[in-house]
Amino acid sequence: MPLKRVDKTPMPERDAVLRSHDFIEVNEGYNIQRARFEAERCLRCQDPVCIDGCPVKIPIPDFVHAIAAGDMPGAAKILRAANPLPAICGRVCPQESQCEEKCHVGTRFIPVAIGYLERFVADWEMGQPPGEEPAQPTRPEKVAIIGSGPAGLVCAGELARLGHPVTIYEGLHAPGGVLRYGIPEFRLPKGILDWEIEQLKRLGVKIECNVIIGKTILLDDLFDEMGYSAVFVGTGAGLPQFMGIPGENLNGVYSANEFLTRVNLMNANQFPEADTPVMVGKSVAVIGAGNTAMDTVRVALRVGAEKGMIVYRRSDKEMTARIEEHEHAIQEGVEFHWLTNPVEILGNEDGWVTGLKCVRMELGEPDDSGRARPLPIEGSEFIMPVDNVVLSIGNRPNPLLLQTTQGLESNKKGCLIVEDETAQTSLRRVFAGGDAVTGAATVILAAGAGKSAAATIHEDLCA
Amino acid sequence: MAKILEKRALTPVTTLFRVEAPLVAAAAQPGQFVIVRVREGGERIPLTIANYDRDAGTLAIVVQAVGVTTNQLSTLEVGDDILDLVGPLGLAVDVPAGGHVVGVGGGFGAAALWCLMSELSARGDRTTIILGAREKELLILTDELSGVCDNLELCTDDGSEGFKGFVTERLAQLIEGAGPGRPDSVVAIGPMPMMRAVTETTREAAIATLVSLDPLMIDGTGMCGGCRVTVNNEIKFACVDGPFFDAHQVDFNEAVRRNKMYVAQEQSAKDRAVCRSAMTGQD
Numbered sequence: 111m112p113l114k115r116v117d118k119t120p121m122p123e124r125d126a127v128l129r130s131h132d133f134i135e136v137n138e139g140y141n142i143q144r145a146r147f148e149a150e151r152c153l154r155c156q157d158p159v160c161i162d163g164c165p166v167k168i169p170i171p172d173f174v175h176a177i178a179a180g181d182m183p184g185a186a187k188i189l190r191a192a193n194p195l196p197a198i199c200g201r202v203c204p205q206e207s208q209c210e211e212k213c214h215v216g217t218r219f220i221p222v223a224i225g226y227l228e229r230f231v232a233d234w235e236m237g238q239p240p241g242e243e244p245a246q247p248t249r250p251e252k253v254a255i256i257g258s259g260p261a262g263l264v265c266a267g268e269l270a271r272l273g274h275p276v277t278i279y280e281g282l283h284a285p286g287g288v289l290r291y292g293i294p295e296f297r298l299p300k301g302i303l304d305w306e307i308e309q310l311k312r313l314g315v316k317i318e319c320n321v322i323i324g325k326t327i328l329l330d331d332l333f334d335e336m337g338y339s340a341v342f343v344g345t346g347a348g349l350p351q352f353m354g355i356p357g358e359n360l361n362g363v364y365s366a367n368e369f370l371t372r373v374n375l376m377n378a379n380q381f382p383e384a385d386t387p388v389m390v391g392k393s394v395a396v397i398g399a400g401n402t403a404m405d406t407v408r409v410a411l412r413v414g415a416e417k418g419m420i421v422y423r424r425s426d427k428e429m430t431a432r433i434e435e436h437e438h439a440i441q442e443g444v445e446f447h448w449l450t451n452p453v454e455i456l457g458n459e460d461g462w463v464t465g466l467k468c469v470r471m472e473l474g475e476p477d478d479s480g481r482a483r484p485l486p487i488e489g490s491e492f493i494m495p496v497d498n499v500v501l502s503i504g505n506r507p508n509p510l511l512l513q514t515t516q517g518l519e520s521n522k523k524g525c526l527i528v529e530d531e532t533a534q535t536s537l538r539r540v541f542a543g544g545d546a547v548t549g550a551a552t553v554i555l556a557a558g559a560g561k562s563a564a565a566t567i568h569e570d571l572c573a
Numbered sequence: 574m575a576k577i578l579e580k581r582a583l584t585p586v587t588t589l590f591r592v593e594a595p596l597v598a599a600a601a602q603p604g605q606f607v608i609v610r611v612r613e614g615g616e617r618i619p620l621t622i623a624n625y626d627r628d629a630g631t632l633a634i635v636v637q638a639v640g641v642t643t644n645q646l647s648t649l650e651v652g653d654d655i656l657d658l659v660g661p662l663g664l665a666v667d668v669p670a671g672g673h674v675v676g677v678g679g680g681f682g683a684a685a686l687w688c689l690m691s692e693l694s695a696r697g698d699r700t701t702i703i704l705g706a707r708e709k710e711l712l713i714l715t716d717e718l719s720g721v722c723d724n725l726e727l728c729t730d731d732g733s734e735g736f737k738g739f740v741t742e743r744l745a746q747l748i749e750g751a752g753p754g755r756p757d758s759v760v761a762i763g764p765m766p767m768m769r770a771v772t773e774t775t776r777e778a779a780i781a782t783l784v785s786l787d788p789l790m791i792d793g794t795g796m797c798g799g800c801r802v803t804v805n806n807e808i809k810f811a812c813v814d815g816p817f818f819d820a821h822q823v824d825f826n827e828a829v830r831r832n833k834m835y836v837a838q839e840q841s842a843k844d845r846a847v848c849r850s851a852m853t854g855q856d
């Protein structure tokens with residue numbers, strides 16, 4: 111029977127002081143006792159509103175019930191049928207604004223820890239002997255997937271299960287998209303991503319790295335010359351934005367993408383064993399307050415910064431980072447400067463960053479995004495001494511593919527335009543999903559888009 | 574992976590490789606580059622496509638050993654694979670047709686002029702290459718280059734071959750009408766100080782000039798912004814908007830300064846690599 115306990119079962123975490131110097135995962139995961147104990151808090155509601163909060167509509171009470179009953183294979187089956195990347199989403203979904211926000215228990219108590227439970231089941235599954243037998247393609251229509259982020263990976267897996275020969279083309283030398291180069295190891299161990307990719311390969315999915323569609327191969331040539339019947343575009347939103355303030359090109363200024371890529375993809379934390387360096391001084395200011403900013407500042411501490419700061423022009427209420435990341439960052443000693451807007455990056459005569467000139471802000475009326483508009487307080491300028499500035503103020507879709515593909519339409523923010531129902535772009539048999547369509551969003555939305563696009567692609571090809 | 578089919582030492586520090594890369598060769602245009610990675614844990618570094626053979630599916634690249642990765646690459650032999658090779662990246666060089674185009678090359682820049690001048694000659698432009706080096710032995714690819722342009726002008730600092738002096742001095746003479754005569758446009762590829770000097774030489778004469786900027790790069794697809802340069806007071810990403818830019822609009826001071834960002838680390842990595850290979854007896 112469901113048990114009324116106010117608090118969720120705590121997630122064991124590594125000590126904040128220790129972990130802020132290494133890249134080992136912060137959350138250690140539930141064991142079976144904790145998982146069952148937590149699963150018993152679920153009320154198995156008649157009207158499971160939690161499901162409404164989940165972009166891929168996981169039958170949450172069913173898998174939670176299976177855990178409570180100790181039926182792990184059952185839980186795993188339910189989960190994987192709905193979400194192809196459960197070990198990843200259980201770790202990185204902003205649950206507090208999705209499934210857990212809706213959970214009934216949350217109206218009076220702390221909601222059921224759906225994300226932790228999802229992660230537990232997925233981790234259990236990884237420890238089991240391989241299940242699904244490698245299938246032979248049963249359909250003649252080949253599909254090409256552009257980009258190996260969550261959208262592309264999920265779309266590929268679903269299409270392979272539906273019997274299509276599938277090839278993923280990835281521009282970088284390793285697959286995974288933001289899961290590889292953006293989200294750091296201490297939040298999403300690369301071994302988990304590698305395991306998921308291994309499963310896809312077992313399904314017969316081919317992954318060709320070092321191929322940029324639009325440069326190495328034109329999108330049109332995938333059809334005529336290479337014989338693909340359909341293409342899914344999951345190229346993400348990887349183009350970093352700069353603020354346009356003076357000093358952005360000083361030495362010691364990074365985009366969050368560059369900073370994280372140097373560490374996560376190129377292993378700069380292992381320099382000089384790995385050949386790519388990253389330059390961090392004593393004090394690092396990260397501008398922005400999303401997941402990317404939180405990851406960046408925590409990575410900065412781990413690669414040697416003594417002081418890591420978040421500088422954000424709005425207040426903590428408007429922050430878009432996951433609550434858990436914010437809490438972990440506080441525990442690790444990150445400083446938060448809310449209502450602080452950078453106006454200039456200052457440097458010395460050799461061109462190295464020495465400081466960040468900021469102005470204090472106050473909140474005014476809500477703006478278009480519904481969040482309070484920050485307004486500068488006159489005469490409040492001050493200078494923060496810093497050695498590095500990392501800009502984490504958002505990314506846009508990369509225009510590479512658009513520049514070389516005639517007839518592929520995008521909106522003024524560079525996002526691909528697709529039909530809501532079918533995910534088809536302005537080009538026939540070219541479908542798209544994930545950040546390339548929505549602009550920077552979440553892993554589960556990208557995965558969900560990949561999954562539903564796979565269904566429509568299959569339908570279209572078999573019609 | 575790209576298999577090495579041919580290796581030729583051009584100078585003690587410069588090596589030409591012909592590699593198997595059919596997809597890149599099929600798409601390549603003059604002025605574009607590839608990014609390679611030589612070992613697990615290795616850096617991604619950009620290298621210009623010196624030439625390509627679409628039928629054979631091969632690329633020529635010329636590497637000047639300056640640091641860890643270029644040295645590792647230089648030790649690879651025929652039959653070895655380059656671990657990762659991606660391209661073609663960047664935009665093709667866009668030179669107005671029908672005039673007298675002068676390509677100025679120094680260091681590995683000579684290689685970059687190879688397919689470019691070949692294409693310009695083929696479309697009917699009048700073409701001159703000014704190739705410079707400290708001394709005769711360091712002039713590279715002279716046979717190949719003389720075959721792809723109307724006039725090849727060699728310059729050495731010590732006068733051991735051709736014109737005695739810098740490429741810019743010879744360029745200034747051409748602008749005055751000497752030799753093959755005044756250029757309608759100039760393309761300069763080579764070390765930053767050389768490109769800068771060329772830029773100043775053509776600025777006064779108001780001759781349209783392109784330079785190939787070589788900032789540090791990682792992805793080469795516009796994802797990191799590490800390769801940003803300032804041109805005409807705007808931020809540009811050299812990997813997707815370049816690498817060729819209007820020389821007279823480039824902020825060279827900034828470009829030079831940004832390339833020095835990791836000098837200390839690069840040196841320590843090099844020392845470390847030397848030490849590593851000494852300990853294991855391998856490269």
Ligand SMILES: Cc1cc2nc3c(=O)[nH]c(=O)nc-3n(C[C@H](O)[C@H](O)[C@H](O)COP(=O)(O)OP(=O)(O)OC[C@H]3O[C@@H](n4cnc5c(N)ncnc54)[C@H](O)[C@@H]3O)c2cc1C
Nearest residue numbers: 257259260261281287288323346401544545551552553556
């Ligand atoms: C640092 C960071 C932290 C984040 N944290 C979270 C989080 O905690 N929770 C969450 O839900 N979301 C988070 N996000 C957002 C989430 O990662 C993205 O929404 C998601 O990865 C988008 O998936 P995607 O498949 O659309 O694209 P991406 O993951 O961006 O993958 C696109 C891939 O396509 C490749 N590509 C692009 N163009 C081409 C081309 N022309 N040819 C071949 N390949 C190409 C790219 O190299 C890349 O590998 C975070 C994002 C960042 C940057």
Ligand SMILES: Cc1cc2nc3c(=O)[nH]c(=O)nc-3n(C[C@H](O)[C@H](O)[C@H](O)COP(=O)(O)OP(=O)(O)OC[C@H]3O[C@@H](n4cnc5c(N)ncnc54)[C@H](O)[C@@H]3O)c2cc1C
Nearest residue numbers: 618619620621635636637639640641642643681787788839
């Ligand atoms: C578009 C482009 C095309 C290029 N084409 C070629 C080519 O065809 N052949 C070739 O040999 N090189 C080329 N380069 C330069 C080459 O990428 C660098 O020499 C290489 O990255 C150095 O790596 P490393 O690890 O060997 O040296 P590092 O250890 O990184 O550096 C060693 C020394 O070289 C300097 N250096 C580092 N990077 C560069 C750079 N990008 N430009 C100039 N100096 C640098 C450093 O300041 C340091 O003093 C090109 C660069 C770009 C951006």
Ligand code: SF4
Nearest residue numbers: 164199203208209225
């Ligand atoms: S996928 Fe995300 S939103 Fe859906 S149940 Fe899992 S954690 Fe919640």
Ligand code: SF4
Nearest residue numbers: 152153155160213214
């Ligand atoms: S809303 Fe909460 S309590 Fe109800 S079924 Fe969903 S998880 Fe269980």
Ligand code: FES
Nearest residue numbers: 793795797798812
């Ligand atoms: S190399 Fe990363 S944006 Fe140009």
